[in-house]
Amino acid sequence: MDAMTFVLFGATGDLAKRKIFPAIYNLYVDRKLPESFQLIGLGRRKLSEDEFRGQVAQSLRAFSRRTTSDEATVRDFLEHIGYTELNVNELSDYAKLASRIEEREQRFVLPENRVFYMSVAPELFGTIVANLQESGLSRVSGWKRLVIEKPFGHDLESARVLNASLAQAFEEKEIFRIDHYLGKPMVQNLEVLEYSNPVLQALWRNRYVANVQITAAETVGVETRAEYYDHSGAVRDMFQNHMLQMLMMLAMQLPKHSTAEEVGFKKRKVMEALRPLQQEGVEANIVRGQYTAGQIGGQQVAGYTEEPGVNPASTTDTYIAARLWIDDYFWSEVPFYIRTGKRLAGKSTRIVIEFKDPADKFSRTNEATAPNLLTIDIGPEAGMTFQLNMKNPLNGKIEPVQIHTAVDEKDIPEAYETLIADMMRGDATFFAHWDEVELAWQWVQPILNAFERNELPLHAYPAGSNGPEAADRLLEQDGFHWWHDEPQAKSQEERKLAETAGVQV
Numbered sequence: 001m002d003a004m005t006f007v008l009f010g011a012t013g014d015l016a017k018r019k020i021f022p023a024i025y026n027l028y029v030d031r032k033l034p035e036s037f038q039l040i041g042l043g044r045r046k047l048s049e050d051e052f053r054g055q056v057a058q059s060l061r062a063f064s065r066r067t068t069s070d071e072a073t074v075r076d077f078l079e080h081i082g083y084t085e086l087n088v089n090e091l092s093d094y095a096k097l098a099s100r101i102e103e104r105e106q107r108f109v110l111p112e113n114r115v116f117y118m119s120v121a122p123e124l125f126g127t128i129v130a131n132l133q134e135s136g137l138s139r140v141s142g143w144k145r146l147v148i149e150k151p152f153g154h155d156l157e158s159a160r161v162l163n164a165s166l167a168q169a170f171e172e173k174e175i176f177r178i179d180h181y182l183g184k185p186m187v188q189n190l191e192v193l194e195y196s197n198p199v200l201q202a203l204w205r206n207r208y209v210a211n212v213q214i215t216a217a218e219t220v221g222v223e224t225r226a227e228y229y230d231h232s233g234a235v236r237d238m239f240q241n242h243m244l245q246m247l248m249m250l251a252m253q254l255p256k257h258s259t260a261e262e263v264g265f266k267k268r269k270v271m272e273a274l275r276p277l278q279q280e281g282v283e284a285n286i287v288r289g290q291y292t293a294g295q296i297g298g299q300q301v302a303g304y305t306e307e308p309g310v311n312p313a314s315t316t317d318t319y320i321a322a323r324l325w326i327d328d329y330f331w332s333e334v335p336f337y338i339r340t341g342k343r344l345a346g347k348s349t350r351i352v353i354e355f356k357d358p359a360d361k362f363s364r365t366n367e368a369t370a371p372n373l374l375t376i377d378i379g380p381e382a383g384m385t386f387q388l389n390m391k392n393p394l395n396g397k398i399e400p401v402q403i404h405t406a407v408d409e410k411d412i413p414e415a416y417e418t419l420i421a422d423m424m425r426g427d428a429t430f431f432a433h434w435d436e437v438e439l440a441w442q443w444v445q446p447i448l449n450a451f452e453r454n455e456l457p458l459h460a461y462p463a464g465s466n467g468p469e470a471a472d473r474l475l476e477q478d479g480f481h482w483w484h485d486e487p488q489a490k491s492q493e494e495r496k497l498a499e500t501a502g503v504q505v
């Protein structure tokens with residue numbers, strides 16, 4: 001890996017503390033950083049180098065996956081870290097930064113390879129890029145890379161404006177838009193699963209798949225982020241980025257090579273084939289929800305509008321469910337259901353692929369069978385379950401069985417670790433490319449408009465539940481239901497029969 005200088009804007013902030021420094025430290029311990037590596041942290045706070053290093057050491061102790069009990073390793077790591085005060089709005093501060101970087105590049109004989117990582121509020125991205133250009137910091141004899149955190153814009157228009165401002169100083173191949181879901185091992189595994197299992201490859205299409213469900217359920221509420229979240233909601237915070245990225249990774253046709261260009265191309269094809277939501281189709285396919293007071297893990301918790309910092313009259317969505325259709329050769333007529341929400345019953349990000357029932361019953365017994373299900377757990381547990389049917393030798397009945405494999409998320413590299421290492425190697429395969437981001441905003445825009453005009457009901461759901469009942473009806477209309485945590489054994493036909501008879505299954 002090339003030697004480099006890593007310039008971290010927002011080095012005193014929450015994300016740097018909880019994710020970025022621990023990830024870089026883990027890479028250091030695993031010997032995945034270049035031999036010559038210098039990091040310069042930036043912020044407005046007046047801090048000496050020692051004070052800053054002390055803060056970084058604390059964050060490693062609190063959040064690193066790797067042990068920090070070896071003082072010498074932590075000390076050696078901190079040797080690579082410096083701090084410079086900088087106000088992103090002050091051009092003169094960039095001149096000081098430039099001399100600091102150049103001084104270190106000379107002292108440590110580093111080539112002019114520079115990473116500019118923006119862990120600051122999105123409103124500052126444009127100013128930083130303009131000042132990097134104005135100050136000459138982005139003119140290098142080696143390579144330069146810009147890493148940018150979400151949210152990438154607030155809607156289609158603002159995302160386009162932001163992208164144009166970045167493009168003044170950085171080429172698309174130099175921009176790494178982080179979507180941490182793309183760094184999750186099981187999201188990266190989707191491509192591998194299909195590629196390395198001919199059985200799955202053969203089934204990955206509308207002939208065999210009845211529906212696909214993608215869920216990201218959280219138990220946490222808005223926490224301390226009301227200022228951001230109340231202007232964002234689940235649609236911008238999770239749906240436009242993480243949820244649509246998971247959809248792309250699942251539904252894309254396998255590229256010949258897993259390169260940034262080819263994966264990006266295949267993902268774009270999915271977004272282009274996504275049936276556009278007409279304004280009048282929003283209500284039929286989208287469910288908007290907001291949590292009210294309830295119980296999570298036996299604890300009473302407040303409703304969204306009672307949370308500190310939230311406007312008591314807020315209509316912000318803390319839950320969204322959607323039905324989408326991909327009108328291409330492989331997926332036409334397969335509904336994709338996507339939902340995400342805060343303060344739900346459990347923390348679980350998962351994809352369930354429900355396969356179609358066989359056309360004929362097992363001839364000897366005429367028994368209805370449970371559907372085959374492939375469940376891909378993205379987190380907190382990473383794993384996979386395949387539900388098949390077999391005859392129970394004890395009672396002679398056909399019953400569903402689950403083949404299950406799992407790894408605890410804490411035993412495997414954290415998404416930020418994987419993504420930062422990829423970026424350092426210059427590999428943008430698991431980053432969000434502009435085309436995808438733009439197409440995602442384009443698809444979501446009618447939803448944003450409908451929410452803004454309050455055209456959709458805002459369904460209340462109690463904290464600790466599975467979300468609004470309206471989201472269940474979205475699937476019931478098509479003869480399906482959400483697969484929650486419990487293994488389910490009812491076939492599509494049994495469900496339809498039971499519904500006709502008014503029985504809850």
Ligand SMILES: NC(=O)C1=CN([C@@H]2O[C@H](COP(=O)(O)OP(=O)(O)OC[C@H]3O[C@@H](n4cnc5c(N)ncnc54)[C@H](OP(=O)(O)O)[C@@H]3O)[C@@H](O)[C@H]2O)C=CC1
Binds near residue numbers: 012121149
């Ligand atoms: N926290 C999280 O879990 C996540 C955050 N993000 C994104 O990451 C980015 C950072 O978020 P987060 O760390 O939570 O934010 P914080 O508010 O905790 O930190 C903001 C950082 O920006 C710096 N900063 C603010 N204004 C200026 C300025 N004028 N000049 C120089 N530095 C400035 C602050 O330093 P100082 O006060 O010293 O000036 C601080 O280091 C945001 O884009 C956010 O949306 C994305 C996903 C998750």
Ligand SMILES: O=C1O[C@H](COP(=O)(O)O)[C@@H](O)[C@H](O)[C@H]1O
Binds near residue numbers: 218237349379
């Ligand atoms: O980006 C975000 O993601 C988290 C959920 O991430 P996970 O890795 O814990 O599934 C979410 O809580 C947050 O609101 C959002 O900004």
